Amino acid sequence: MVGYASSKDDQLKRLRRIEGQVRGLQRMVEEDTYCIDVLTQVSAATKALQSVALGLLEDHMAHCMVEAARVGGAEQEAKLREAADAIARLVRS
Amino acid sequence: MVGYASSKDDQLKRLRRIEGQVRGLQRMVEEDTYCIDVLTQVSAATKALQSVALGLLEDHMAHCMVEAARVGGAEQEAKLREAADAIARLVRS
Amino acid sequence: MVGYASSKDDQLKRLRRIEGQVRGLQRMVEEDTYCIDVLTQVSAATKALQSVALGLLEDHMAHCMVEAARVGGAEQEAKLREAADAIARLVRS
Amino acid sequence: MVGYASSKDDQLKRLRRIEGQVRGLQRMVEEDTYCIDVLTQVSAATKALQSVALGLLEDHMAHCMVEAARVGGAEQEAKLREAADAIARLVRS
Numbered sequence: 001m002v003g004y005a006s007s008k009d010d011q012l013k014r015l016r017r018i019e020g021q022v023r024g025l026q027r028m029v030e031e032d033t034y035c036i037d038v039l040t041q042v043s044a045a046t047k048a049l050q051s052v053a054l055g056l057l058e059d060h061m062a063h064c065m066v067e068a069a070r071v072g073g074a075e076q077e078a079k080l081r082e083a084a085d086a087i088a089r090l091v092r093s
Numbered sequence: 094m095v096g097y098a099s100s101k102d103d104q105l106k107r108l109r110r111i112e113g114q115v116r117g118l119q120r121m122v123e124e125d126t127y128c129i130d131v132l133t134q135v136s137a138a139t140k141a142l143q144s145v146a147l148g149l150l151e152d153h154m155a156h157c158m159v160e161a162a163r164v165g166g167a168e169q170e171a172k173l174r175e176a177a178d179a180i181a182r183l184v185r186s
Numbered sequence: 187m188v189g190y191a192s193s194k195d196d197q198l199k200r201l202r203r204i205e206g207q208v209r210g211l212q213r214m215v216e217e218d219t220y221c222i223d224v225l226t227q228v229s230a231a232t233k234a235l236q237s238v239a240l241g242l243l244e245d246h247m248a249h250c251m252v253e254a255a256r257v258g259g260a261e262q263e264a265k266l267r268e269a270a271d272a273i274a275r276l277v278r279s
Numbered sequence: 280m281v282g283y284a285s286s287k288d289d290q291l292k293r294l295r296r297i298e299g300q301v302r303g304l305q306r307m308v309e310e311d312t313y314c315i316d317v318l319t320q321v322s323a324a325t326k327a328l329q330s331v332a333l334g335l336l337e338d339h340m341a342h343c344m345v346e347a348a349r350v351g352g353a354e355q356e357a358k359l360r361e362a363a364d365a366i367a368r369l370v371r372s
Contacts, residue, residue, distance in 0.1 A: 003128045015119045022112045025145075029104050035096045035153040036175050042146045043182045046139055050186070050370055052118075053135045058363040060128040065340070066355065069348035076345065082129050084337040089136045090370050091329055092278065093143070143277055151270040154251070159262065162255030169252065177244040183277050184236055185371065189314045197308050205301045211331075212294045221282045221339040222361050228332045229368045232325055236372070238304075239321045246314040272315050275322045279329070 003063035004056055014052050021045040053090050057083075096156035097149055107145050114138040146183050150176075189249035190242055200238050207231040239276050243269075282342035283335055293331050300324040332369050336362075 004011060022045060028038050060083065068079035097104060115138060121131050153176065161172035190197060208231060214224050246269065254265035283290055301324060307317050339362065347358035 002125045004122070004131075005125075008122060008125075011122050012119055015115060015122065019112060019115045019119070022108060022115055026105055026108045026112070029097070029101060029108065032095045032098075032101075035149050035157060036179050038097075039146055039149050039153075039179045040182065042142055042149070043179075043186045046142045046146070046186045049135055049139045049142065053132055053139070054363070054367050054370060056128050056132050056135070057366060058359070060132075061340075061344070061362060062359050064128060065344070066348040066359075069345040080337070080341050080345075083340060084333070086129050086132045086136075087336060087366060087369075088333050089133065090366075091333060093136045093139045147270070147274050147277060150273060151266070154247075154269060155266050158247070158251070159255040159266075162252040173244070173248050173252075176247060177240070180243060180273060180276075181240050183273075184240060188311045190308070190317075191311075194308060194311075198305060201301060201305045201308065205298060205305070208294060208298045208301055212291060212298070215283070215287060215290050215294065218281045218284075218287075221335050221343060222365050224283075225332055225335050225339075225365045226368065228328055228335070229365075229372045232328045232332070232372045235321055235325045235328065239318055239325070242314050242318050242321070246318075250314060268315050272318045272322075275319065279322045279325045 001063075003061075004059040005063075007055060007059055011052060011055060014048065014055075018045055018048050018052070021048065050090075057086065057090070060086075094156075096154075097152040098156075100148060100152055104145060104148060107141065107148075111138055111141045111145070114141065143183075150179065150183070153179075187249075189247075190245040191249075193241060193245055197238060197241060200234065200241075204231055204234045204238070207234065236276075243272065243276070246272075280342075282340075283338040284342075286334060286338055290331060290334060293327065293334075297324055297327050297331070300327065329369075336365065336369070339365075 002008075021041065025038065025041055025045065028041060065079050065083060068076045095101075114134065118131065118134055118138065121134060158172050158176060161169045188194075207227065211224065211227055211231065214227060251265050251269060254262045281287075300320065304317065304320055304324065307320060344358050344362060347355045
């Protein structure tokens with residue numbers, strides 16, 4: 001079972017909404033919408049993607065990392081390394 | 094004419110690719126892909142959206158803002174305010 | 187004259203406050219303050235630095251870029267390139 | 280003992296270097312350094328602060344959160360909530 005099992009439906013709903021936002025962006029560009037208005041929508045889609053990421057991360061910590069912490073040892077080290085790298089990618093993106 | 098007229102096709106291509114990435118994310122979640130692998134793809138899609146934003150902003154400055162600077166006065170003030178706000182939203186998203 | 191001439195005092199005040207925040211962070215770490223409380227202060231200092239950056243950028247656009255736009259040509263191109271690069275560094279940091 | 284006990288000296292060294300960067304920024308502004316050059320240094324200081332944050336977070340997960348995961352229950356829930364909030368602040372700053 002994945003860490004996000006209990007919020008899977010929510011995450012799928014968010015991702016479908018983001019797909020809609022990205023398609024809306026294509027329409028805006030096709031119809032020559034004013035740059036700043038397109039930018040506002042890009043910021044909204046970016047924020048929505050970040051919410052998905054933060055949700056995934058929270059679920060990951062609450063399940064996969066907690067489990068690894070109970071196992072301890074190399075498994076725990078590997079999960080911590082992996083999570084720290086994912087957070088760094090997120091903070092820097 | 095919008096500021097991004099000359100890069101419109103490029104931007105549309107990028108946005109279609111991002112739509113594909115977001116659909117790929119839905120598939121990953123549906124198929125219970127490991128959280129960290131989903132997160133990596135979310136970071137990639139976020140970075141791609143930021144590239145669209147930076148491209149739009151650059152075009153906006155090169156056209157709309159340059160034009161407003163030549164007109165001067167209230168038009169220039171309004172464009173500067175608007176651009177500064179868009180950049181702030183981008184930096185904080 | 188630099189672009190930020192009229193807000194120089196404000197920016198200096200902000201930077202001195204940020205210096206104080208960073209020194210406060212050192213004290214927190216020295217005194218073994220709880221990680222999450224240190225992190226909250228790091229986020230505050232980061233946001234404060236971003237405000238300095240957004241202010242500098244706004245002033246830069248309002249003065250240096252407007253001037254370059256009136257001159258036009260290579261000068262304008264160079265300033266636009268430079269500003270776009272600075273914004274990209276800011277968005278990605 | 281705090282989560283960052285083993286990297287305390289490193290973190291202090293980094294924070295002192297950041298303090299130096301912020302003082303350098305004050306000098307640059309006082310001496311009317313060109314906006315874009317100041318901005319480059321602001322981005323560098325921001326990145327340095329983010330590295331401190333990522334280091335603190337990694338240590339926090341490796342110690343405080345691992346410990347809480349072994350205890351389980353309300354303690355674990357509280358630590359997870361707290362860490363998720365700190366990561367969200369970081370991603371959004």
